[in-house]
Amino acid sequence: MNKTSANAAIINDVLVLYELSLAIGTALEPQKNCEGFLNILQARKNIPQAAVWVRPELLSAGSGSELTLLYANPRRSFNAHDLQDVMHPFARVAGSQRPLLIEADSIEAGMIRGERSPAVGTFILYPLAQLGVLELYSTSTSLSARSVNQLKSVVDKFAASLTGSLSHARLQQAEALLKRSEQKYRTLVENLPQRFFIKDINSHYISCSKNYADDLGTTPEALVGRNDHDFFPAYIAEAFQRDDKRIMSRGTTEDIDEIIVFDGEERLIHTVKAPARDEKGQITGVLGMFWDVTEQKKAREQMARLVASVEHAQDAIIISDLDSRMLYVNPAFESMTGFSAAEAVGLYTKIMRSGRHPRSFYVEMLETVRQGNVWRGEMIIKCKDGSFRYVERNVAPVLDESGNIICQVNIQRDITEHKKMEEQLLQSQKMESLGTLVGGVAHEFNNALAGMTGRLFLLKSKTSALPSALYDIEMVEQLCFRSADMVRQMLAFARKSPLQKKDVDLTAFVKETFKLHRLSIPENIDLHTAFAAQSLPVHGDVTQIQQIVINLLNNARDAVSEKQHPEITLEISAFTPDAAFLEAHPEGGGRSYAHLTVSDNGCGISEKKLQHIFDPFYTTKEVGKGTGLGLSMVYGACAMHGGYVDVVSSQGTGTSMHVYLPLLETEIRKASAAFMRAVAGQGETVLLVDDEEMLRSKGKAVLEALGYVVLEAPDGLQAVEMFAAHQHDIRLVLM
Structure with a gap:
């Protein structure tokens, strides 16, 4: 390469570095930041493939030793590398914090891609400070150390920029989570029936729930900075503030029950107050939550009365399931049957079956209740000791809000004594009726016997010369006396004999x-x-x-x-x-x-x-x-x-x-015996009174046979008239 070409290459490298520097940090979003930097790098340096790998905790994806794929061009499916494998190229780069060149046809190249690697070319791995690794693939097989090192400085700047992007992303994510959390708890607080508030150290409101502000006729925003004196009578506001001061001074949570007048009606309020603390644990005010427990108190009192009533009821009360398995029994059940609650609960009511009723009796009872009706009737139960008792039982189904039968209530009253008294009354009434009947029959029969014995007495005096007839008359007389004895017993039963x-x-x-x-x-x-x-x-x-x-x-x-x-x-x-x-x-x-x-x-x-x-x-x-x-x-x-x-x-x-x-309460006095004897008459006048003509006739004949003069009267009125007319002659009145 001549000098001109060398200078041109240097100028080109400088321009590339300058362009890359300008691309760094152009976007806050991490993927966009990577895209802006790597697009230029790939285009200017003939790099067909590039990827950015970062630690998982930087993406709020948890923690671990594997690097997570943040950005790749082109996109790929393989997205994790384990840094604990010290032989892995990524681990070597992260540990040394120096770039690493790897031939595309080497074994290490397969560890990077995890899939079939390119046949020719070179992988260039740059450390991204403490973030992770920048992976580049070049088709060139003759990259110089100088060109690799030239990119090191600009890659370091990219790593610093990416650190900021990731921090910003995590902050945004945290803010979003916080906002969602605040919204979630705000929604929870606003939809709970309880009222919430926060006060500062001077008992001024800092915040409150909307329902509490509604109760006070204001808004949560307008409540801030105000105190209880703005909304409550002085004595109530002062009591609230005394509670605040006590809780802040003691640093403890308290449950407080208090009565306030709301809309002219006394309401029972249950309040929970706790000290509010800052991040250093210093008390900065009071947190409060309260709710109206008036209805709950009434319900508890009603339930207490109900339980007490059931527990003290004189009738046995049994709550059982639909199969008649006992779930609850009251003390009266224990007294009545001898079974304790511990013994009875869990058993079936059939433990009280006496054997005095057919199976159909119990089937009809159960079916009546299962059809939603109340069964009423009398039955005999068997107690624990084997004794039997008469009871009057009511069995009623208990329905839930949907109308389904959930259990049944048995109320049984011991009527054993009532039955005994009823039997005694029936016996008494029967005996009284029989007594009335027997008394009437005995009275008529006695009158007939009296007439017969009187006539027999007269007949004996007329047949004294006929021994055989006299014997027959005496036999008839004995039968009359025997019958008279039966009449006396009948009158004794009827309680009508004197x-x-x-x-x-x-x-x-x-x-x-x-x-x-x-x-x-x-x-x-x-x-x-x-x-x-x-x-x-x-x-x-x-x-x-x-x-x-x-x-x-x-x-x-x-x-x-x-x-x-x-x-x-x-x-x-x-x-x-x-x-x-x-x-x-x-x-x-x-x-x-x-x-x-x-x-x-x-x-x-x-x-x-x-x-x-x-x-x-x-x-x-x-x-x-x-x-x-x-x-x-x-x-x-x-x-x-x-x-x-x-x-x-x-x-x-x-x-x-x-x-x-x-028994008499005093000793018996001894009395002398007196004897009665029949005395024959000498013409004395006797007034005989009886409404039975036959008895009057018989009595008159006997008395006249004894030597008396007899006057007859069929009733009391004629007897009085006759006595008035013959009072100087009458010596005796027989009635």
Whole structure:
């Protein structure tokens, strides 16, 4: 090359460098910066390929040892080189910070491109300070060190310019992220129901949420620089500022509940205040957030009342899922069933099934609820201890906002005592009805018997000379007396027979009655007695009390007739009502009783028959062995004495009859016995009053047979008139 050509080449190189220098920094955007510089370089230096590789953290693409492709002309797909591979050309250039020439057909060239490299030419790698590597490919195979070094200075300037571009890009990116973040949080704050504010160290507002400014009737911009005195009454503003000062002085966050008046209504406000700090941790003011919790408080109070009501409810409450698995039970459930909440929750309600209802009963209940209806009914449940209780149960579905059934609520009330009282009432009403019927029949029957016995009395006096007829008359008379005895028992049941009460030592009386009746009990029966040591005074009719003892002993005798080792026990003792007695007889408290018990080990009575044993004419004995009036008489006699009769029986084991008669509070006075005897008349006048003509006729005949003069009156009015007319003659009035 001659001197002229050499000078021209130098001038050309200088012009290229000058042009490249002018292209550096013409654009802030990194890719545009690269494009402006490399387009000139590629055009002036015959470089068909160029690429800029930078560290990933400079592009906010993370961190690592691989270089990331920032710019390439022409574009390429291979975009990473690992600097940890010390043999990699990029690693060597980045480490030495000096340019590196690599033949295109070498192995190292393949490491640069990662794809088929050009067959001829040279790769020139320049360090870009701490940014990365500039990769150039030239078709020339004879590049001089001088030409490579000439570009080094301008490449260094490009690296400095690119540093600025990348920093600017990162700043723009950070600003965009910050703006998006601010917008995101601003959107969040503006759409939350809570109110937000920031105050400076003097409690002047710096910023606030729009909803808070709306509440104060202003805008967030207009609120800046103002304080609480501009919007609230003095006492509220001063309280707010005292809170601010306390929080800033302590440097702690506080939760504050306070009541303010808003639109004339008291509202409960919950506020959270915290100290605001700068980047050095110095307190610069107060951050605040508050919201109206009035409705939440009301809801909590309502929920608390609801929970307390459920917890203290006397009815058992069960919440279960659609398969009847229990999710919650209240304390009343625990008391009623004996199952604790810990035991019951998670189990199915069928643990309370008593076996007294068919499967269809429970299926119908479940289907009713699943159809969205309320099931109501009575049922028997089985408790943990095996006992049974009557309950009234309501089962209702619970719906969500969409109308779907989410669970069911069971409310069950224990009606066991109610059922017992209902049964007692029904029994009482039945006995009262039967008593009315039996009393009416017995009264009419008694009148007929009275007429018959009177006529038989007269007939006997007329047939004294006919022994065979007199025998028949006496047999009929005995049948009448037997029938009269049945009538007395019927009237005792109906509580319509007249009582002749007096004070009686029941202990002594039962002893005497037992002695008299002992002979009627077969000797093969073991008799046991247990009589109270003290006297038990009662006020009663000795005939009825005696009949009570005799009837109970007779029933016990008949009950053990088929037993191999029959036993009967007669006991009498003082009794003070206990809980079991008062449960059966709530009105029987406040007094003591004489307790008479007759027990046997006989055949017992079935539960079904127990319901009828006090019914008149009901008997469990064989035909011809009982009238069915014995226990009816006992029941009626006890009731007429203000007492009670209970029965405890188990079929195949035996029966115990318990009679309770009220005790007197004073000792029995001993009285002399008085005896009555019939006295024949001597023409005295007797006024006989009765509305039954047959009875008047019979009575008149008997009295006249005894030597009396008889005046008759069919009713009270005529009796008064007749007595007024014959008052000096009448010696006796029979009514």
